[in-house]
Amino acid sequence: MTTKRLMIIGYGAMAREVHRLLPAGLELAWVVVPEAQVAATRELLGDGVEVLCRVADCQARPDLVVECAGQPGLAEHGEAVLSRGLTLAIVATGALADEGLYGRLRQAAERGDGRMLVLSGAVAGMDGLAAAREGGLDSVTYEACKAPKSWKGSHAEQLVDLDALTEATVFYEGTAGEAARLFPANANVAATIALAGIGMQATTVRLTADPAATRNTHRIHAQGRFGEFRIELNGRPLESNPKTSMLAALSVVRACRQALDPVTV
Numbered sequence: 005m006t007t008k009r010l011m012i013i014g015y016g017a018m019a020r021e022v023h024r025l026l027p028a029g030l031e032l033a034w035v036v037v038p039e040a041q042v043a044a045t046r047e048l049l050g051d052g053v054e055v056l057c058r059v060a061d062c063q064a065r066p067d068l069v070v071e072c073a074g075q076p077g078l079a080e081h082g083e084a085v086l087s088r089g090l091t092l093a094i095v096a097t098g099a100l101a102d103e104g105l106y107g108r109l110r111q112a113a114e115r116g117d118g119r120m121l122v123l124s125g126a127v128a129g130m131d132g133l134a135a136a137r138e139g140g141l142d143s144v145t146y147e148a149c150k151a152p153k154s155w156k157g158s159h160a161e162q163l164v165d166l167d168a169l170t171e172a173t174v175f176y177e178g179t180a181g182e183a184a185r186l187f188p189a190n191a192n193v194a195a196t197i198a199l200a201g202i203g204m205q206a207t208t209v210r211l212t213a214d215p216a217a218t219r220n221t222h223r224i225h226a227q228g229r230f231g232e233f234r235i236e237l238n239g240r241p242l243e244s245n246p247k248t249s250m251l252a253a254l255s256v257v258r259a260c261r262q263a264l265d266p267v268t269v
């Protein structure tokens with residue numbers, strides 16, 4: 005089997021984990037980072053990986069492109085990937101709460117025959133939720149609970165004193181679209197669930213900080229003609245970024261494996 009070549013957009017905590025766990029048969033050939041990180045990333049990765057700051061500077065055709073760059077990274081590079089007819093697997097799904105960006109990415113994919121894969125990221129059950137939607141969904145609720153340190157540097161700091169919490173505290177309730185915009189590094193999952201289910205406005209979101217939490221907990225409750233499901237996922241955060249669950253990185257690794265394997269599970 006010939007080795008396939010991967011492009012990763014962003015080289016932060018999740019991308020490094022994905023790189024570490026890449027399946028045999030897929031090699032990292034290109035990394036796209038902000039200009040200010042080019043020199044340091046080249047030094048880190050050595051000669052085998054081309055470090056770029058624009059997708060257009062890639063002279064060959066990656067077999068797969070994965071976005072691990074956050075919402076600004078998807079907004080900056082998504083169209084360039086899709087309009088070249090490439091497959092782009094994304095985790096910064098919250099960027100799609102911006103209808104304008106969503107429309108531009110769709111159009112770029114249609115124009116260029118590209119494909120955008122919305123990965124399940126830190127949650128599970130998106131297959132079941134999307135199937136349930138075909139029969140009609142009545143309600144979908146998403147609750148996230150993380151340790152205060154996982155909410156540091158986010159909009160949560162405007163809503164609650166994270167350092168003073170002594171018990172689990174709900175600090176935000178709203179829609180998936182708003183949550184994904186207000187918490188771009190923490191609530192992409194809300195948008196993923198909305199995309200698989202009943203949309204950005206109809207999906208209800210509740211966010212909690214709990215000083216006793218050691219995991220990133222995600223709860224989904226969906227009701228519809230199919231029946232009802234509840235999922236609770238207690239994900240281990242990445243040591244290098246407690247905002248991000250390890251499962252989100254593993255969902256990118258899974259997408260990498262699917263690009264190699266003729267059988268998709």
Ligand SMILES: NC(=O)C1=CN([C@@H]2O[C@H](COP(=O)(O)OP(=O)(O)OC[C@H]3O[C@@H](n4cnc5c(N)ncnc54)[C@H](OP(=O)(O)O)[C@@H]3O)[C@@H](O)[C@H]2O)C=CC1
Nearest residue numbers: 014016017018037038073074077095125126192245248252
């Ligand atoms: N769907 C899901 O379940 C989940 C989604 N996510 C999303 O994944 C993102 C990445 O997570 P993680 O790796 O832990 O975060 P990090 O902040 O560790 O890494 C993101 C990296 O991307 C870089 N970056 C920012 N803008 C661009 C750009 N325009 N082009 C290329 N690179 C860019 C950042 O640089 P700099 O630091 O200079 O900004 C940083 O190095 C999160 O921000 C979040 O949006 C995360 C967890 C779960």
Ligand SMILES: O=C([O-])CC(=O)C(=O)O
Nearest residue numbers: 126190191192193248249
């Ligand atoms: O990794 C997680 O637990 C979820 C997350 O950050 C996001 O949805 O953006």
